[in-house]
Amino acid sequence: QEPALRTDLNLATSDALFTRAKDHIPGGVNSPVRAFRAVGGHPVFMQSAKGAWLTDVDGNRYLDFINSWGPMILGHAPEVVLSAVQDAIQGSLSFGAPTRREVEMAELIKKMVPSIEKVRLVNSGTEATMSAIRVARGYTGRNKIIKFEGCYHGHGDSFLIAAGSGALTLGTPDSPGVTEGVAQDTITVAYNDLAATHAAIEANKDQVAALILEPVVGNMGLVAPAEGYLQGLRALCTEHGIVLIFDEVMTGFRLARGGAQELYGIKPDMTTLGKIIGGGMPVGAYGGRQDIMDCVAPAGKVYQAGTLSGNPIATAAGIAQLTYLHEHPELYPELERITTRIADGTRQIAAELGLNYTVNQVGSMFSVFFTDKPVNNLEDAKTSDTEAFGRYFRAMLHRGIYLAPAQYEALFVSTAVTDDLVDHYLTACRESMREAHG
Ligand code: PLP
Numbered sequence: 001q002e003p004a005l006r007t008d009l010n011l012a013t014s015d016a017l018f019t020r021a022k023d024h025i026p027g028g029v030n031s032p033v034r035a036f037r038a039v040g041g042h043p044v045f046m047q048s049a050k051g052a053w054l055t056d057v058d059g060n061r062y063l064d065f066i067n068s069w070g071p072m073i074l075g076h077a078p079e080v081v082l083s084a085v086q087d088a089i090q091g092s093l094s095f096g097a098p099t100r101r102e103v104e105m106a107e108l109i110k111k112m113v114p115s116i117e118k119v120r121l122v123n124s125g126t127e128a129t130m131s132a133i134r135v136a137r138g139y140t141g142r143n144k145i146i147k148f149e150g151c152y153h154g155h156g157d158s159f160l161i162a163a164g165s166g167a168l169t170l171g172t173p174d175s176p177g178v179t180e181g182v183a184q185d186t187i188t189v190a191y192n193d194l195a196a197t198h199a200a201i202e203a204n205k206d207q208v209a210a211l212i213l214e215p216v217v218g219n220m221g222l223v224a225p226a227e228g229y230l231q232g233l234r235a236l237c238t239e240h241g242i243v244l245i246f247d248e249v250m251t252g253f254r255l256a257r258g259g260a261q262e263l264y265g266i267k268p269d270m271t272t273l274g275k276i277i278g279g280g281m282p283v284g285a286y287g288g289r290q291d292i293m294d295c296v297a298p299a300g301k302v303y304q305a306g307t308l309s310g311n312p313i314a315t316a317a318g319i320a321q322l323t324y325l326h327e328h329p330e331l332y333p334e335l336e337r338i339t340t341r342i343a344d345g346t347r348q349i350a351a352e353l354g355l356n357y358t359v360n361q362v363g364s365m366f367s368v369f370f371t372d373k374p375v376n377n378l379e380d381a382k383t384s385d386t387e388a389f390g391r392y393f394r395a396m397l398h399r400g401i402y403l404a405p406a407q408y409e410a411l412f413v414s415t416a417v418t419d420d421l422v423d424h425y426l427t428a429c430r431e432s433m434r435e436a437h438g
Helices: 012-024 079-089 100-112 125-140 180-184 194-203 229-240 259-264 312-327 331-352 386-398 419-437
Strands: 046-050 053-056 061-064 118-122 144-148 186-189 208-213 243-247 270-273 284-288 358-362 365-369
Touching: 061 419, 079 312, 100 118, 100 284, 100 312, 118 125, 125 144, 125 208, 125 243, 125 270, 125 284, 144 194, 180 186, 186 194, 194 208, 194 229, 208 229, 229 243, 243 259, 259 270, 331 358, 331 365, 331 419, 386 419
Parallel strands: 144 186, 144 208, 208 243, 243 270
Antiparallel strands: 046 053, 053 061, 118 284, 270 284, 358 365
C-alpha cells in the first residue's frame, strides 16, 4: 500500500538525531555522502525497511532507489536472507577459524563468476580493492597502477587520487593524509579513452602492475563503456603483462549473475566484489587467476588477513542471496525491463519540459544527468546542473522517493519494484522536475 504523494514531511526526529550526531560523529555521519551536503537539508534517519519501502524514524515512508548503495537487489529484508541469518546466529557470531560456509561461498562465487579460480573473502569493497592491487604488485614486481578519472574503488590511499589529471600526468593527493609517495604510483586516465590509456602505458613501460576500473562506472553517475573499450583494455593488459582488475563491487551479481564481465564477455585477471555478495552484511572479496591468487598468504608471500573475514553471519546472508540470484536468472531481464521503463519515462518527462537531459542505464542501474550532453566520462558528467539536481532531489524526497543525495551516483532498482511502483515514481518525477525548474 503506497502512501499518497506528499510534500509536507515531518522530519523532527531525524533533525534532532542529526543535531546529536554532529556532537559525536564527524559531520554527523559514518560515510560522507549520507550527510546530504551535495543537495542541502538534513539526512533522514532510517528505522526499518521491507521490500521497496524505507520507513524513517518519524514514520515517513520512501520508495527506495539507493538500496543501501547496491546490496539490496532483492529489496529490503527478503525472507530467504533473513532466515539464513537467523539460522546462523544460533551457532555463534564469529569463530576466527575456518567454516563450511566459507567453502560454500567460494564455490558459489566461482560458479557465478568463472574468471575467478581462487577467491579470498574480506569485509568491504575497500579491503577487496586494496588487497587486489597489493597482490598485483607482488605478482608483477611492479609498483604503479592505472585508474580512471571518476572511478571510485573505496578509500584506500592509492585510489584517492585527483580526477582530471591528464593521461600522462602523475597523480597528486586528493585527500589530505595521502602521501605524495603513494600518489606517484597511481596514474589517472580519462575513462572510455583507449588511446590515452595506451599512451600512459607507453610512458610508464614495464612499471605498471595493474589497471583497475569499474567496467560499468557507477561512481560518476552511471557511465557505460564505449563499444570495444573493454576489449581494448583487455588486449593492452595482455600485451604489456599488466593485471587487469575489474572492480565489480557495484556491478557484480547486479548486471548479470556473473557481473559486467559476463554482460560484455571479457575475462579480467582479477575481480573485486562487495555489496550484493553480503546481502546487506559487511562482505567483500577479491579473486582471479589461480597463479595470481596463489601469491596470497599463506599460499604465497603477499600478506592479507582479517579477524572477521569469512564471518559466519555475513557468509550466511551472502550465500542465501547469491543462491537465490543463481537459481533465478529470469530476474535479470525483468529488472532491466522495469529500469528501462523508469529511464525512458524520466527522459520523456524531462523532454516535456524542454530539458534534453541524459539518462544513462545499464541493466538495473541508472542515472539522470542534469545536462544535455551525452555522458561518457567524468568531464561530461561535470557539465550537470547540480543546483537543479539538488532541487529535484528535495522535491522527490518530499514526495516519498529516496534517491542518492548527489548527482554523481548511480541509482539501483530492486526486484521489489513493480510496474505500479514505476508509475508512482514517474508521477513524483513529473511533479518534481516541474518544481525543480519552476
Ligand atoms: N569499488 C566500487 C566500485 C564501489 O562502488 C565501492 C563503494 O561504493 C567500493 C569499491 C568500496 O566499497 P566499500 O564501501 O564496501 O568499502
